[in-house]
Amino acid sequence: MTVDVWATDTVASGIAGLDTILQGGFVRDRLYLIEGAPGSGKTTLALQFLLDGVRRGESVLYITLSESAAELRGSAASHGWSLAGVDIHEVLPSEQILQPEEQYSIFHPGDVESRATTDDILAAVKRARPRRVVLDSLSELQLLATSALLYRRQVLALKQFFASRNCTTLLLDDKTGSDGDRQVRSVAHGVIALERIPSEYGGIRRQIEVIKLRGVAFAEGLHDYRIVTGGLVVYPRLVAAQTRQARGYARFSTGVPALDDMLGGGLEQGTSTLVAGPSGSGKSSLATQLVAAALARGEPVAMFIFDESAGSFIHRAHGRNVDFAQAVERGRLQLHQIDPAQMSPGEFTHSVCAAADAGARMIVVDSLQGFQRSMPSEKLLATHLHELLTYLNQSGVATVLVGLQHTAPAERMAVESSFLADNIIILHYFEAGGAVCQAISVYKKRGGEHQRTIRHFRIAASGVEIGAVLTGFRGILTGTPRLADSEAPALATVDG
Numbered sequence: 001m002t003v004d005v006w007a008t009d010t011v012a013s014g015i016a017g018l019d020t021i022l023q024g025g026f027v028r029d030r031l032y033l034i035e036g037a038p039g040s041g042k043t044t045l046a047l048q049f050l051l052d053g054v055r056r057g058e059s060v061l062y063i064t065l066s067e068s069a070a071e072l073r074g075s076a077a078s079h080g081w082s083l084a085g086v087d088i089h090e091v092l093p094s095e096q097i098l099q100p101e102e103q104y105s106i107f108h109p110g111d112v113e114s115r116a117t118t119d120d121i122l123a124a125v126k127r128a129r130p131r132r133v134v135l136d137s138l139s140e141l142q143l144l145a146t147s148a149l150l151y152r153r154q155v156l157a158l159k160q161f162f163a164s165r166n167c168t169t170l171l172l173d174d175k176t177g178s179d180g181d182r183q184v185r186s187v188a189h190g191v192i193a194l195e196r197i198p199s200e201y202g203g204i205r206r207q208i209e210v211i212k213l214r215g216v217a218f219a220e221g222l223h224d225y226r227i228v229t230g231g232l233v234v235y236p237r238l239v240a241a242q243t244r245q246a247r248g249y250a251r252f253s254t255g256v257p258a259l260d261d262m263l264g265g266g267l268e269q270g271t272s273t274l275v276a277g278p279s280g281s282g283k284s285s286l287a288t289q290l291v292a293a294a295l296a297r298g299e300p301v302a303m304f305i306f307d308e309s310a311g312s313f314i315h316r317a318h319g320r321n322v323d324f325a326q327a328v329e330r331g332r333l334q335l336h337q338i339d340p341a342q343m344s345p346g347e348f349t350h351s352v353c354a355a356a357d358a359g360a361r362m363i364v365v366d367s368l369q370g371f372q373r374s375m376p377s378e379k380l381l382a383t384h385l386h387e388l389l390t391y392l393n394q395s396g397v398a399t400v401l402v403g404l405q406h407t408a409p410a411e412r413m414a415v416e417s418s419f420l421a422d423n424i425i426i427l428h429y430f431e432a433g434g435a436v437c438q439a440i441s442v443y444k445k446r447g448g449e450h451q452r453t454i455r456h457f458r459i460a461a462s463g464v465e466i467g468a469v470l471t472g473f474r475g476i477l478t479g480t481p482r483l484a485d486s487e488a489p490a491l492a493t494v495d496g
Contacts, residue, residue, distance in 0.1 A: 011132070011168045014052030015045065017234025021210055021219045026190070029166050031159045033138075033184050035173040036194030040206065041227045042172045043067070045194070046134040047076055047083075048231045049170060053132040054085035061087045061130035063121055065140035068092065079230055089124040091117055114144040118154065122161060130167055138173040138184060152183040159187055189214050195222075203342045208234060224346025235346035238353065240390035249447060252398070255293030258466035262442050264450040267423060269361065271447060272389045272399040274368075274420070277427030281438055282459050283402045284313075285320070286425070287364050289464045290400055292322050294362040295332055301362045302334040302355035304348070306370020310335040320463055334360065340373040345384050352388060356395045363392060366402040385420050393422075422446040427457060430473070439470060 010025035019025045026032060026049075036042050050060040064072060069088040076083050117140075125133065138155075145151035155171075162169040171184065185191050190213040197205040207222040225234040249268040253260050260266045267273060267290075275283045284307075294301050305313055313335065314324050327333035334355060338348065348371065355363060365371060372381050385401075392399045401421065424443040429436055440457035442450045456467030 012052050012056075013045075014048035014050075015232050015234055017223070017225065017236050018045075018208070018232070020236045021208070021223055021234065022190075022213065023216055023218055026168055027216070028168050029163055030189035031162055031169045031171065031187070032190045032192065033171050033173060033188040034192050034194070035175055037196055038174055040194035040196045041225070041232050042174065042194060043072070043075060043136065044079070044227060045232050046136065046170055046172060047072075047079075047081065047086075050086050050132055050134060051081060051083075058131040059087070059129060060085070060132040060134075061089060061124065061128045062134045062136070063089050063091060063124055064136050065091045065117070066137050081231075087128045087130065089128070091120045091124075114141075114146075114150075114154075117141065117144060118158075121158070125162070125165060125167070129165070133162060133167045133169045134172065135169065136172040138171050139175075148183060152187070155184050155187050185212065188212070190216075194225075199341075201341055205344050207346075224344040226344070226347060235344070235350040237346065238349050238387045238391055240387040240394075251447075252297065253293060255289055255296065256464050256466060258455070259440075259464070262440070262451045262453070262455065262466070263423070264445055264448045267398060268447045269398050270393045270396045271422035272393065272401060272420065273423040273425065274401045274403055275425045275427070276403040278429060279404060281427040281429060282457060282464070283404070283427060284316075284366055285459045286427070286464055287366055287400050287402050288317050288320070288322060291324075291333070291362065291364060292317075292463075294398070295324075295327050299361035300332055300334075300359050301327075301364070302336065302352075302360040303364040303366065304336045304338055304352060305366050306338050306340060306373070307367050310337045320459070320461060322463070338370065340370055345371075349384065349388050353391055356392055356397045360397060362398045362400065364400040364402070368401050368403040382420065389420060428454070440466060 009028045010022075011028050012025040013019050013022065034042050034045060046062070050062060053060040062072065067075075069090055072088060073083050121135070135158075141154060142151050145154060159169075171188065173184065191211040193209045193211055195207045195209070197207065199205055206225050206227065208225050209222050210218045210220070219236055219239070221237050223234060223237050225232055227233075249270050251266050251268050253266045254263065273290075275286050277283050291301050291303065303313075308316075314328070317324050324333055324335075328335060336351060336355075343351075352363060352365075371385070389399060421444070423445050426441050426443045428439040428441070430439055431437075438457045438459075439454050441454045442452070444450075453469040454473060455469050458465050458467070
């Protein structure tokens, strides 16, 4: 049986995302193991934990067995922090140990130094009487212990000592020892692992996982986080099941009457629409049309652009008599230029959800392939998208996904993505009268009936134009549709 930690006495970690994962924070007066390789952010997390205590008027203590106080203050300064109010106690070997006469010849160094180190730690806690304690790092204690049994007993004794003095304690472990971390995992009330994952190109990806937390229904799984100026920023994994609810679906116009007819009256809020097609077929232009229509209705819009710069997008839209610059200045349109080499999927998902929570009624992701490149493994793309789209749908947001067709027919992309998107619009190229033309069709409309015709599609200076229904096509399913020569004059009339 699990206990709802929100109803217990908790201590905030100082990191909002981590508190969400922990369902409120650390249970007070318990001992926690924070483990991770060097560079994963353990010290930064620990300092945020202590500084949160300082802001709440609590006495806090940082016991360091590896870094000097000057090094800790330097690390804090890099984040713009002052450690005023943080009691730093150094338990470091003296430089005298380098002298030959200080070397041990009869006793093992651990037999002599382990007890002295422990006594120093206990004395510092008794003196400071802290409510929050950080011990950095356990690897030093493990190396001083002459056996695994002694190390375990020492950690158990420290656990009882800290608990008896009402201390919420973080033990940092850089995992440079042997298997001592397994001993501590069984002793600690909770275990949090920080992982640093190198990538073949771009920034380092970091993930946090709560391995153990007694009596708490914490958020399981891996959660992305970043180390920025100001500390750790944790992005809890999105769980779509937590947002499911019954709701209505208001219909809206695309701004193009002919497209509304093809869609059976338009699109609905709380649905997702995939616009698929080959490069240059007009996918982004169609998405731009949907954005312009939403802005004209007075609805806030957020766009997440992978494949071009925000400036280029505004300039391209301006060439089609759509002025997005003013909408951006007024805050009606948010343009987020995404670099997939620097942003993790968790951070991207958090940014999209934040835009929806801030009031965006339409969200555009251009393109689906850009989002895919931000994933470490392609097989995870569908799962991330499903969770994200479910959240947006339940928030009443109309989502537009732009998908690029490469060599496979756009219909194949539509089939593969059909379980994700509620509506699928496909743009085609076809040959007619010695020219390459464009066509549009609605492959799927989950919200009701739609036209199953193929119509001429073109991007004019005035925007998107949809012509009459095209007949005489052949080769649609092969991905290379052709229009019969008898239809070419009619097409020329439409273009003219």
